[in-house]
Amino acid sequence: xxxxxxxxxxxxxxxxxxxxxxxxxxxxxxxxxxxxxxxxxxxxxxxxxxxxxxxxxxxxxxxxxxxxxxxxxxxxxxxxxxxxxxxxxxxxxxxxxxxxxxxxxxxxxxxxxxxxxxxxxxxxxxxxxxxxxxxxxxxxxxxxxxxxxxxxxxxxxxxxxxxxxxxxxxxxxxxxxxxxxxxxxxxxxxxxxxxxxxxxxxxxxxxxxxxxxxxxxxxxxxxxxxxxxxxxxxxxxxxxxxxxxxxxxxxxxxxxxxxxxxxxxxxxxxxxxxxxxxxxxxxxx
Ligand SMILES: NC(=O)c1ccc[n+]([C@@H]2O[C@H](COP(=O)([O-])OP(=O)(O)OC[C@H]3O[C@@H](n4cnc5c(N)ncnc54)[C@H](O)[C@@H]3O)[C@@H](O)[C@H]2O)c1
Numbered sequence: 001x002x003x004x005x006x007x008x009x010x011x012x013x014x015x016x017x018x019x020x021x022x023x024x025x026x027x028x029x030x031x032x033x034x035x036x037x038x039x040x041x042x043x044x045x046x047x048x049x050x051x052x053x054x055x056x057x058x059x060x061x062x063x064x065x066x067x068x069x070x071x072x073x074x075x076x077x078x079x080x081x082x083x084x085x086x087x088x089x090x091x092x093x094x095x096x097x098x099x100x101x102x103x104x105x106x107x108x109x110x111x112x113x114x115x116x117x118x119x120x121x122x123x124x125x126x127x128x129x130x131x132x133x134x135x136x137x138x139x140x141x142x143x144x145x146x147x148x149x150x151x152x153x154x155x156x157x158x159x160x161x162x163x164x165x166x167x168x169x170x171x172x173x174x175x176x177x178x179x180x181x182x183x184x185x186x187x188x189x190x191x192x193x194x195x196x197x198x199x200x201x202x203x204x205x206x207x208x209x210x211x212x213x214x215x216x217x218x219x220x221x222x223x224x225x226x227x228x229x230x231x232x233x234x235x236x237x238x239x240x241x242x243x244x245x246x247x248x249x250x251x252x253x254x255x256x257x258x259x260x261x262x263x264x265x266x267x268x269x270x271x272x273x274x275x276x277x278x279x280x281x282x283x284x285x
Contacts (some may be wrong), residue, residue, distance in 0.1 A: 030109060186209060
């Protein structure tokens with residue numbers, strides 16, 4: 001057995017694969033959604049064990065049947081990301097069955113019409129109740145799983161959490177006030193938790209986020225595309241402000257997710273990685 005760490009021995013001894021995901025148990029909330037499902041597919045192709053968490057039985061079973069065509073290492077549990085009690089029960093079941101949780105990806109999220117400012121409205125027309133529901137889903141829907149599954153990870157001082165932020169976190173993107181507020185809070189929560197967990201539980205616990213730019217999904221399809229597939233004015237404005245001049249494809253999140261899940265990023269915590277075709281770098285001029 002070599003006395004040095006593996007990294008000193010590269011070339012002479014074992015070949016290291018910093019990106020190895022084999023035997024990692026990975027949970028994905030929102031794993032039946034457009035982005036979460038794409039991530040689940042990729043992780044299964046890379047030999048991880050993937051567990052989907054979804055709040056409705058039927059879509060969960062449909063997603064699982066589909067993903068089983070890629071790998072048998074997929075499982076799923078019904079639970080709502082804003083319901084603490086069910087999530088605790090699910091956490092216990094996962095620990096009993098798999099013995100550990102390596103990664104949690106908080107990809108459940110969404111918006112509500114009443115929390116957005118319609119084309120003929122102003123901010124004063126926003127429905128406060130729906131605003132609260134959006135904050136609940138996007139913010140508490142990541143906080144609650146993080147606290148519950150993070151506590152299980154803390155017992156072994158090992159685990160990685162990945163949140164999903166947005167371009168709307170960092171700057172004002174018109175109309176989506178509730179969504180923007182919740183995603184801004186996700187960025188701070190990511191940093192706060194990364195500090196807390198590293199300080200109290202050591203360097204085996206990491207919390208990071210990805211911030212996707214604009215990907216056409218269920219939440220924004222109607223805002224960005226017309227029925228005939230052409231872009232709306234808003235869709236065109238986004239393309240003009242994206243130096244790569246296109247929307248993202250779901251599989252373009254996989255590289256950053258793989259990095260953040262794996263040993264390749266073992267000294268990385270508290271960051272938010274934009275995956276946005278240059279949108280956040282561009283001044284528009
Ligand atoms: N699509 C984009 O352009 C984009 C850009 C930036 C960030 N995001 C974020 O990425 C994440 C995934 O987005 P998406 O485009 O795949 O959306 P999506 O609507 O396809 O997926 C979200 C999933 O979350 C699930 N969900 C909703 N409420 C839930 C609850 N209470 N409990 C459990 N699951 C629940 C939905 O059923 C859905 O399957 C979201 O956080 C979204 O805000 C998306």
